[in-house]
Amino acid sequence: MITVPSISPTTRRSLLIVETSVLLVSTWFNLNDPEIRKSLPNIINIILSIIAIAPLIAFLPVSRPLWQRRVYFLISIIIFATAYHQRVPIYTLNLVFLLKGCLLLSRRETIAIAAISLLLDITSFSIRAPEIFESIRNRDIDAYLNVPRIITNIAMGDLSNCVFVLLLGNVWVEEQKSRQKAERLTQQVETLATDLERNRIARDIHDTLGHSLTSLDVQIELAQRLQATEPERAQQSIDLAKQLSSQAIDNVRQALGTMKQSNFDLKEAIVALAEQNQPFQIVVNLQFPQLSLQSSYQLYCIVQESLTNIQKHAQAERVTIDSKIVNNGTVLQICDNGKGFSLARPHPGFGLRNMKERVQCLGGEFYLTSNEEQGTQIKIFIPFR
DSSP: OOOOOOOOHHHHHHHHHHHHHHHHHHHHHHHTOHHHHTOHHHHHHHHHHHHHHHHHHHOOOTTSOHHHHHHHHHHHHHHHHHHHHTTOOOHHHHHHHHHHHHHHSOHHHHHHHHHHHHHHHHHHHHHHHHHHHHHHHHSOHHHHOOHHHHHHHHHHHHHHHHHHHHHHHHHHHHHHHHHHHHHHHHHHHHHHHHHHHHHHHHHHHIIIIIHHHHHHHHHHHHHHHHTTTOHHHHHHHHHHHHHHHHHHHHHHHHHHHHHHOSSOOHHHHHHHHHTSOOSSEEEEEOOOOOOOHHHHHHHHHHHHHHHHHIIIIIOOSEEEEEEEEETTEEEEEEEEOSOOOOTTSOOOSSHHHHHHHHHHHTTOEEEEEEOTTSOEEEEEEEEOO
16 A cells, blocks of 8 residues: 655645746746747647646645545646647646656656656657648747847746756755654654553552562561560461462462463453452452453453552452443443542552553543542443454
8 A cells, every 4th residue: 555645734835836837937938939829729728728737736635545646647647748739838847747746656656657758748749740840940930039038938947947956855855854753753652652661560560569568578577576575476477478478479470471361361360359368348240341451451450459459448348340331331340338538638659540540551531439438439431442
């Protein structure tokens, strides 16, 4: 598939100005030809050519499908060949349209357009050669060989060539600017991707290791304090610390395994999470559509983070996790009957922020409601993709 290059407004305006100028200059050249001014059909041909070419100048199919761009240049070739055959030469305008072909078509098609135009011009000239030679014999040479006319013709020809070169240079400069801008955007995207990856790693470390390592540190510190005075309690703390370290290792393995699994089942993973030794009752009612591995993993981490927060802060006795499929997505709700908290107060830590960021990565919406002594409700909407 051929992609359409970006044509800036400056380049578009330059094309419009140059094409209009070249058309006017070509018209002036033709109308000042003494031989043409003697023939009314030739003047009519010039007027008809202007009427046919003007829409091609005013309209540029930049955002049109490829077949419409091809038709545009096919019509242009036919009109220019017809105009040239009717003794209305517009050489520089042909070059400008060839330049537009470089902007809108592939290089191979642009070369084909140039070859077809050249072939049509040669064929037309070959057909009209006897007529042209006879016309030259009958011309009044003095009407052409006068100083003002020659100077004007040279000046207008040089002007047309200069304008065309300036247009070509402007297109080249615009292309260089676009390339530099693309390079800058690429660097920004790479920087953004790096930041996002860092945030993702930070979230995963927080969700899988943060709480386990914090509890592990507390138990080891407690064992150190009780080692001399209460060796039995110290041994219990050491045993619990060993369980926490094993749990941390399992969390890391589970996180890495989840990211590598191609058959990860979100419902089974949440049920297994709920069946772990929790200080509250968990009621699970889940209904998920077919989700990608990334979406399933993000939702699993959100549920895991929610249960950890409830265990640490809520003092809840009952937690419900339910999800359902709606018309345009999935709704996941996590509710507890704990002590709740005031949303107006600042909340230290990364738990809620991590959940919100994960939901944003999925293009969803995050809702949190809580009141003191009335529990907390988390509602997440994930749209279908």
